[in-house]
Amino acid sequence: MEIAAVNALLCPHCGLSFNTPAPGDNALVCASGHTFDIARQGYLNLLTGHGTKFVPDTADMVGARDAFLDAGHYQGLGDALAARVQAHLASTSEPALVVDAGTGTGWYLQQVLAATSARGPAAIGLDISKFALRRAARRNPLAANIVWDLWRELPLGAGTADVVLVIFAPRNAAEFARILKPGGMLMVVTPLPSHLADIAQEAGMLGIQEDKEAALVQSMAGDFQLVDSQELLVPLELSPADVGNVALMGPAGHHVDALELGRKLAHMPDMTHATAAFRISVFAPRTRA
Ligand SMILES: C[S@@+](CC[C@H](N)C(=O)[O-])C[C@H]1O[C@@H](n2cnc3c(N)ncnc32)[C@H](O)[C@@H]1O
Numbered sequence: 001m002e003i004a005a006v007n008a009l010l011c012p013h014c015g016l017s018f019n020t021p022a023p024g025d026n027a028l029v030c031a032s033g034h035t036f037d038i039a040r041q042g043y044l045n046l047l048t049g050h051g052t053k054f055v056p057d058t059a060d061m062v063g064a065r066d067a068f069l070d071a072g073h074y075q076g077l078g079d080a081l082a083a084r085v086q087a088h089l090a091s092t093s094e095p096a097l098v099v100d101a102g103t104g105t106g107w108y109l110q111q112v113l114a115a116t117s118a119r120g121p122a123a124i125g126l127d128i129s130k131f132a133l134r135r136a137a138r139r140n141p142l143a144a145n146i147v148w149d150l151w152r153e154l155p156l157g158a159g160t161a162d163v164v165l166v167i168f169a170p171r172n173a174a175e176f177a178r179i180l181k182p183g184g185m186l187m188v189v190t191p192l193p194s195h196l197a198d199i200a201q202e203a204g205m206l207g208i209q210e211d212k213e214a215a216l217v218q219s220m221a222g223d224f225q226l227v228d229s230q231e232l233l234v235p236l237e238l239s240p241a242d243v244g245n246v247a248l249m250g251p252a253g254h255h256v257d258a259l260e261l262g263r264k265l266a267h268m269p270d271m272t273h274a275t276a277a278f279r280i281s282v283f284a285p286r287t288r289a
């Protein structure tokens with residue numbers, strides 16, 4: 001965990017900064033002495049009490065998403081996000097900070113950091129799932145990977161982040177606006193209605209009924225204005241195992257009947273064509289009077 005990332009954090013109890021940890025420390029201590037353990041796997045739990053009532057993804061669901069992403073199927077999206085962040089950071093003054101809200105297994109943040117490493121932004125990944133953060137801490141060991149509930153006030157100071165990424169994750173617009181610097185960038189990725197429609201049946205996916213862009217922009221309108229919106233289609237060639245991962249990794253993964261899925265996959269061809277369809281929406285915080 002890089003010092004620059006720790007420096008951006010605030011203690012959720014008292015709002016003060018954390019002391020600089022020494023290498024190998026297994027806890028962060030704030031200026032008033034509140035102590036938070038750094039797990040053996042490298043992530044930090046700042047969440048005290050209970051998070052939002054929420055059924056977390058299981059270890060199997062997280063594992064399926066990680067395997068699917070690691071196979072490179074969504075590299076096109078990773079590259080598009082990385083290029084956009086890189087372009088934004090090129091015009092900012094250092095030190096830069098990227099926050100990945102709902103970082104999951106950290107795959108997208110890893111793509112972004114790989115593309116921007118020359119300028120070395122500090123990075124913070126937030127997620128409520130410890131299973132996901134264990135993997136995120138392995139992927140992005142220099143980032144601060146933190147157990148947190150995005151619906152709470154975020155454990156970061158106002159105006160600290162250059163970029164907030166929200167990739168298929170909850171959107172707390174007011175908090176994202178608070179932590180972004182003036183001129184900062186919020187990037188939101190959502191699935192389009194046609195996303196993986198070709199395999200929705202096989203993968204037992206819940207339908208994405210409509211393009212929710214208008215609703216997205218509306219829900220952010222109090223704090224953000226839309227500056228750019230781009231549709232990205234990524235052609236895929238999927239093995240039965242890949243389709244199995246798709247079935248497990250999304251929200252439908254909670255309800256998958258393993259036997260039934262196995263039967264469906266056994267009848268699939270060696271390779272299936274499908275198209276991933278994403279919307280990348282870029283927002284700027286509204287300037288306050
Ligand atoms: C569909 S996954 C996307 C993960 C990652 N951005 C990716 O695309 O690989 C949604 C993530 O949001 C996290 N999440 C859901 N509700 C959350 C909350 N209230 N606070 C923090 N994270 C949350 C889940 O644990 C999960 O890792």
Ligand SMILES: [Zn+2]
Pocket residue numbers: 011012013014015016030031032033034
């Ligand atoms: Zn404190």
